[in-house]
Amino acid sequence: KNEVEQSPQNLTAQEGEFITINCSYSVGISALHWLQQHPGGGIVSLFMLSSGKKKHGRLIATINIQEKHSSLHITASHPRDSAVYICAANLNTGNQFYFGTGTSLTVIP
Amino acid sequence: DAGVTQSPTHLIKTRGQHVTLRCSPISGHKSVSWYQQVLGQGPQFIFQYYEKEERGRGNFPDRFSARQFPNYSSELNVNALLLGDSALYLCASRRGGGPGYTFGSGTRLTVV
Numbered sequence: 737k738n739e740v741e742q743s744p745q746n747l748t749a750q751e752g753e754f755i756t757i758n759c760s761y762s763v764g765i766s767a768l769h770w771l772q773q774h775p776g777g778g779i780v781s782l783f784m785l786s787s788g789k790k791k792h793g794r795l796i797a798t799i800n801i802q803e804k805h806s807s808l809h810i811t812a813s814h815p816r817d818s819a820v821y822i823c824a825a826n827l828n829t830g831n832q833f834y835f836g837t838g839t840s841l842t843v844i845p
Numbered sequence: 846d847a848g849v850t851q852s853p854t855h856l857i858k859t860r861g862q863h864v865t866l867r868c869s870p871i872s873g874h875k876s877v878s879w880y881q882q883v884l885g886q887g888p889q890f891i892f893q894y895y896e897k898e899e900r901g902r903g904n905f906p907d908r909f910s911a912r913q914f915p916n917y918s919s920e921l922n923v924n925a926l927l928l929g930d931s932a933l934y935l936c937a938s939r940r941g942g943g944p945g946y947t948f949g950s951g952t953r954l955t956v957v
Binding site: 740769771778779780781822824826832833834835836837838 | 878880885886887888889890893901903935946947948949950951
C-alpha cells in the first residue's frame, strides 16, 4: 500500500465543470503539497497545507488532519488546467516527501 | 530572484555510462533534495542534503550518489547506467527547517 493515495487516476471534464481530486495519506506529516506538472515535466507548487483551507484564484485546497485526507478543487475548469496534479506528503522528519501517482486531468473545450 | 535551476534539461546516455546532473537552489536555500520520476509514476525520493551533509536517502542502489557544494548547489551522479534509469530527475530546494519546497523543471535522462 502506498503511503499517499490519489483518486481518480484520470479525469476528463468539460470546460466549466467543477473538479475534485482527492488525496489520502497514512503517514505523519508536517505539511501536504499540491503540485501541478505539465507535459514538459516541470513541477509548480500550487499549495502547501498544514491545516484548513487555502484558495488561489479558481483553485481551492482543503485538508482534514484527523482523517488524513486532502482535496484539490478547481472551479470553472478551463482547458489550460489540463495537467497532472500530484499530492505530496512532507513527512514529520522534514527530510522527504511521499508522492501520490498523480491525477491526469484533461479539460475539453 | 531565479528559481531552482537544473542542467542539462535533456540528455541521452548509453547503458553503462556515467551521468552527472546539476542543481542550483534558490538563493538562501540550504537544503536540496533529489527525486526520480519514472514515466507514469509519482516522484521517488533519492537524496536530501542540508548544509553539505546527507540528511536522507531513499531506496536507491549505490550507483546513485550525490553531493552538495559550499554554495549549496548539488550534483547527482549515477554510475553504470541502466535502461531503467531513464526518468525525469527533479531537484527541490528549501530554506531550512520549514516544509516549503520549490521544484526545478527537471532533467530528462534517456538511457539507450
